[in-house]
Amino acid sequence: MLNPGRFGRVVLLALLGMLLAGNSGAQSRTDRFPLTQLDASFCGKGRLQECDSRDPVMREVLSRGKDAIPILISQLTDSARPKQQVFQFWNATSSGDIAYLILTDLFTDSDLKTFNMPDVPDWHTINKDCGHAAETCWREYLRRHGKGSVQRAWLRAWGLHKNQVFWDSKSRCFRIVEK
Secondary structure, X not given: OOOHHHHHHHHHHHHHHHHHXXXXXXXXOOOOOOHHHOOOOOOOOOOHHHHOOOOHHHHHHHHOHHHHHHHHHHOOOOOOOOOOOOOOOOOXXXXXXXXXXXXXXXXXXXXXXXXXXXXXXXXXXXXXXXXOOHHHHHHHHXXXXXXXXXXXXXXXXXXXXXXOEEEEOOOOEEEXXXX
16 A cells, blocks of 8 residues: 555655756746846947857847847846946946847848837937937936836837848848838
8 A cells, every 4th residue: 555645755756856857948948148248348339240259148149030039128127237348438237238239239230320120219219319428328318218118119119020020141130021
């Protein structure tokens, strides 16, 4: 006859093992990028996708293709700070700032002017009526509108256009298929 106490422990151990096995699979697939580890200080004023050969974070972002976009959008409000300076000429960045910069670069054409995601705040919007450096204009925009508004705009735009987004390998940016 089976001892009920022993049977209960066996079932409990089996369930615990299944939970741990399930969690280890979830942990190996990340739903976040380690944005505070990005090192774009060598990148200059180009787009971040041009720096992927030297930075493992950008390589990981680009390897995900358009699946990276909702992950970056989810990180727009993150406040974690990197231990070292990420960008030249920027003094203090958070994961949310880095996510924004990556998103805008990924949707900016190789001419560095054409932005390919409608209805989200791009650099033209951020710099409007601001005569300061990019970081200062970004901070002023966030003071007026908040990071949540930036994230909501990206979520709305992504919801509307995600099925039309494709990677243009020649220009190395995301574009939206014209209907």
